[in-house]
Amino acid sequence: MLLRLPTSLSEAQECMAEGAVPIGGATLVWATWQRDGFPEQALSLRDLPEANAIGREALGAAVVLNRIDDQLPETLRRAASSVGTGAVRRTATVGGNIVGSTLRCLLPAALVLDARATVLEPDNVYETDLAEVLAKRHLLLGLRWREPIASAYYKEPGEAGGPPPLVVATAVHGDGDGRTRLRVAVRDGYEVLSDSAVCDADTEEVLHTLRRTAVGGLHAAAWEVVRRQVTELLARPAIR
Structure with missing residues (x-):
């Protein structure tokens, strides 16, 4: 198997056009390839600058989970730290977890951040929502969001x-006109549900609103x- 390590978007697109298979951090695909056979070419984004961004409102798909630190929102930090062992987190990547995994521990956190995804195609780079990324299994370059007021x-x-453990992610965002909105995402089994509610009322009223959503049907x-x-x-205190 030839492992290709592009250092530019154009080079990565060339690899894709020539049939290279995305490898992520290889924590998920390696056992399958050992069982079923290795592809002729594999593609890693670990040397691609655009896939290694990390900051308060951006995270590259090639970032390994143990690099997710306190400059990122709490919900992402906690999600990353909950994945596997330390050895797994040193190799598993953001893109591999969200797109390549069936567990997708980072997905609820990304959903409550209302993150947008940048994806790479052989002839295009564009931004879309996470639903499209998962449905079409795009090659993820990275995520961008607006920093929340608070998250968990x-x-x-x-x-x-065993079965996938329950995951609950939450975040509160300002909407620019003085109002705030709560976003909630839940992984129950392999299914992920998400919804939101305006936070103008007291907590019981917010919960009552959520009860009328898909999340409330859990x-x-x-x-x-x-x-x-x-x-x-x-x-x-940050919400008050």
């Missing part, structure tokens, strides 16, 4: 090889985690 992330303990145990996290987030 909770992942239930789980057993290796089973009782999951809703209790949502209720607790929303209550704790909206009580933070």
Whole structure:
């Protein structure tokens, strides 16, 4: 297998046009390739500057999870730190987790940040929403969002090889005219649900609004985690 490491967008697009298969951090595909056979060419974005951006409102797809630090929103930091072991986090990438994984521990965090995705095609680079990225399994270059006022992330303990543990991500954003909006995303099993509510009212009214969304239709145990996290987030001094 030839591993290609482009250093420019045009070079990466050339690799794609020639059939190179994206490898991410290789934590997910390696075992499959050992079982089913290796492709002739693989493509890694680890040397591509655009895929290695990291900042308060941007994160590249080739960034490994242990590089996600306190300059990024809390919900992303906690999501990244919850993935696998330290050894896994030193090799697993943002793009591999969101697009290549069935668990997608970072996806709820990205959804509550209302993140937009930049994707790479052999003849184009453009921005789109996460739903399109997942549906079409695009090659992700990175994510961009507006910094939230506050955010949080909770992942239930789980057993290796067991069912995916419940994940709840939340974030509060200002909308520019003095109002605030709460976003909630939940991974329940392999399904991810997300919705939002305006935060003009008190916490109970916000929860009542959420109860009328898809998130509110979760089973009782999951809703209790949502209720607790929303209550704790909206009580933070930054929201008041």
